Amino acid sequence: MPGRDPRGETLLRWMIAFTVIVGVILLLRLWAARLMRRSFYLDDLFVLIAFASTITFEGVAVWAIDNGAGKPQADLTPEELAIQAKILVLPSSIAWLVGTVAIKFSVLWLYTRIFSTRSFKNWSYSLMALVACYFVAFLAVFMTICKPIDQLWNPVPWGSCRDTSDQEFTSISFNLVVDLAIFVLPMPWLWGLKMPLRNKIAISVMFSIGLVTIGVMCWRLAATKDSIAHPDASYHTTDIALISLLELWLGMIVASIPTLAPLLQRYVKPVITKVTMHSSGSRYPQNQYKLSNYKESHSSRRYKNIDTTNSQYDVKIYANDLQGSTQGLAITTECTHDPVIEPPRDIPTPGQIHVRRDIESQNW
Template sequence: MSSPTKAAINLLIWTIVFTVVDVVFVGLRFLAARISHRKIYADDYFIIFAMMNTFALGGVVIWAVFSSGMGHYAAELSATELQNALKLIPAAYVTWTLGTTSFKLSVLCLYTRIFSIKAFKTLSYVTMGLTVSYCISFMVVFLTTCTPDISQLWNPRPDGHCRDLNIGQLGSVSTNLALDVIILALPMPFVWNLKMALRNKIIVTIVFSFSLLTIGIMIWRIVDLVKNADADFVYNMPTLALTTTLELWLCIIIGCIPTLAPIFRTYITPALTKMTGSRKTISARSNPRNIVTFGGGRGRRQTSYINMMGSQDPIKADIGDIEREAKDNAFREDAFTTTLISSSPQPDIRLETLSTKNAIRVRHEVDTEFSH
């Protein structure tokens, strides 16, 4: 049996590291849900399913490193190693397709949860339909690549044949890329039409734009497929496996980031406030910094944060203006929060949305815990 190549060992290290990172991010996602006392939504279940398929793909990669001779030329492999290498193709394709589809559905379900704009929710549901159709269509296309069945790949028979695998892969990756572009662009017009500070719009756009990473990975994969269309499949398998798994690893992380607002409010913000509000601070900031994050459900009562649709100067904000602005923004009340980080003792302002009356009340509490 061939020994693992350097490329295969590097792929194994990447697999172990990113698997741990994905577990951490999913764990933080559910910790955030517990902190905010919110229920588990459809987007949470979809991200779990995506992670399960990512684990399955990681297991396929680990098995391939030690049993298929990936990274070697096909002519150097035994018949068993070559069969094992070819068996990886359907296993990797099925887990990748299900994993990327689950990630897309998770993001779209999150969209419908945090936006209350009817037109936007309708577009999200339509995109969900396209995503499910993509998954079913290309699963059928790939599993019918060979006649009489997919085992023709590693167990060739005289009366059977297989289509060119690169055609199906290019079609699948290209369609997947187009769907990711649609999902990325979908909220942008609505976000930039909101009545809120330009800085906040930019921050929200950046959060949604993390999907550009997966788009870049898919472009890399398409280029690699075209460039190496006639090359030795087993020799190029480490690169193909890396682009395939890296996309899924990043999908899990990107899908979890927008849900971590309660983690920021509970742990990160108090630590930053303690650091910037210490006695060693020479001068106070006239304009405190804000961290825009995504939340969900009712959480613990927190100090030092304001609703993102609130005024830049909450003390002087006119309640009527805030009510009208919050109504125009058409976000769910738990969609976004902005964490106020002050470098000196600051009043604690709380703007709480009353969902039953669609109004906002302002309460001003003086924080007396700071001392000079």
């Protein structure tokens, strides 16, 4: 189109690519939820709100690109300047604000589902309250940049607009600190869990992907400083829009990665297992045995009275000891789709052993 600048065309290509990527990841997130047959949680809702806000931001950005965003302000017509002013004052700012806040709520609510420790949940709720206060405060700030609100594109003699540089730095700095706190928050609890070291490292790396968004915000701080030093709102629009959208895109990806584990377990892990078995020349993976080939070495020990009628898949086994008397030992196993997220349904009573493990089923 004649009004588009090459820098605006570049921004448009970025938007198309990342909208498809993020859309696919969110569909995978919903697929994983359906696969687990779990409820639709609040963190799912918040990430969808963030996606809707991002689409709104992108629509506004397309409007700006079609009206010369990226060109020097001196090359724009009065009508294009008015449109750029309308975009900068309200729609883009509010869409970005709603998107970033929704992403933070999504991650923090996911934390409360993963970690059951009361002190951890209290920290998560405290951060949610802080983010909510930030949202209310900056929504008011963005709504009152100009008095009247249309002063930039429909000026009146008694109207005025304030300098936005201070609020830009304050908003970006707050988001930087909160995102860093969200990244650091689960680490002490994670490394205090009794699990293999490789699992702790893998989960830490997964959470560390959030550092990418912190790097993007540092980039935005530098870009904001540069735009203030060289004030040409239209010329810097495409740069600021790209960085702001990257923050939203990457934030939604980071918030969704932990929820994709069921898909990896169902579709990716079996493929890796088969490839590993094929390369090692073994029919069965290491430390896995076919139950039909396993025989109890003590012929005097027998198992009976297996009750599988319990709706929670509890199995009670009464074993005869070597002298033939019946022990009252009860072993209860609970099969659940996600042992990390959901707490045990039953609290073990004295005289019982409560076993909770992931169980992988394969057809031989």
